[in-house]
Amino acid sequence: MPTGVAIRDPREQLFAAAQRILLRDGPNALTSRAVTTEAGVAKGVLHRHFADFDAFLAALVLDRIRRVERQGEALREAAGTGTVTGNLTAALADLFDPVAVSVVGLVIARDELRARLRAAGSAGIPLMTEAGAMLTAYLTAERDLNRLTPEADVHVLAPTLLGAAHLLYADREAGPPSEDAVRRIVATVVAGALRG
Known part of the structure; x- marks a missing residue:
C-alpha cells in the first residue's frame, strides 16, 4: 500500500x-x-x-475472548427458556466457529502467546478457560432455576461439554460436525443432571 x-x-x-x-x-x-x-x-x-507480532496475536485472541464473554451473557439470559440441551448445542456451535477452533490451535502452539495472555489475566488454555466459565455460569443459572438437579456438578459438566465438543470441531479436514452430532454429545453429558 x-x-x-x-x-x-x-x-x-x-x-x-x-x-x-x-x-x-x-x-x-x-x-x-x-x-x-x-x-x-x-x-x-x-x-x-503492536509492539511485536506476539502482541498482535495476543490482541487477536483477547478479541476472541471478549466475543466469548458476550456469548456468555446471551447464554445466561437464555436460562429458563427453550431446553437446556438446545441452548447448550447452539452455544457450542457459536463458540466453536472455524476461527475459534483455529485460534485454540494457535494458543496451544505458541508458548510466548500463552504467557502474554496469562499476563493479561487469562488462565489455563486461554479462550478455552473463558468458554468453560461461560458454560459453568449458564449451567449454574439453569440449576438455580431448578432445570438441573441440585446435585448437578456444573464444574464437571462444563469442561466435559467443552472437551467433547472441541474434539468434534477440531478436525479441520472433516469440517464442522452436524448439529445432531453436537446435540447427542450434549444430551449424553447432561442426561443425569436434567430434572424430570
Whole structure:
C-alpha cells in the first residue's frame, strides 16, 4: 500500500486478515508478513499498532475472548427458556466457529502467546478457560432455576461439554460436525443432571 493512504481501522483490518489466514492455511502459516500481505498493508502498519507480532496475536485472541464473554451473557439470559440441551448445542456451535477452533490451535502452539495472555489475566488454555466459565455460569443459572438437579456438578459438566465438543470441531479436514452430532454429545453429558 502506498504511504500516506489512510487505512480504516487498521487493527480490525489486520485481525480480519489473520483470521482468513487461520481458516485457509492454519496456525503455522500465521506470520507478520503473511498478515500484512493478506491485509494489503505495509509491514510497518502492524508494528505501528503492536509492539511485536506476539502482541498482535495476543490482541487477536483477547478479541476472541471478549466475543466469548458476550456469548456468555446471551447464554445466561437464555436460562429458563427453550431446553437446556438446545441452548447448550447452539452455544457450542457459536463458540466453536472455524476461527475459534483455529485460534485454540494457535494458543496451544505458541508458548510466548500463552504467557502474554496469562499476563493479561487469562488462565489455563486461554479462550478455552473463558468458554468453560461461560458454560459453568449458564449451567449454574439453569440449576438455580431448578432445570438441573441440585446435585448437578456444573464444574464437571462444563469442561466435559467443552472437551467433547472441541474434539468434534477440531478436525479441520472433516469440517464442522452436524448439529445432531453436537446435540447427542450434549444430551449424553447432561442426561443425569436434567430434572424430570
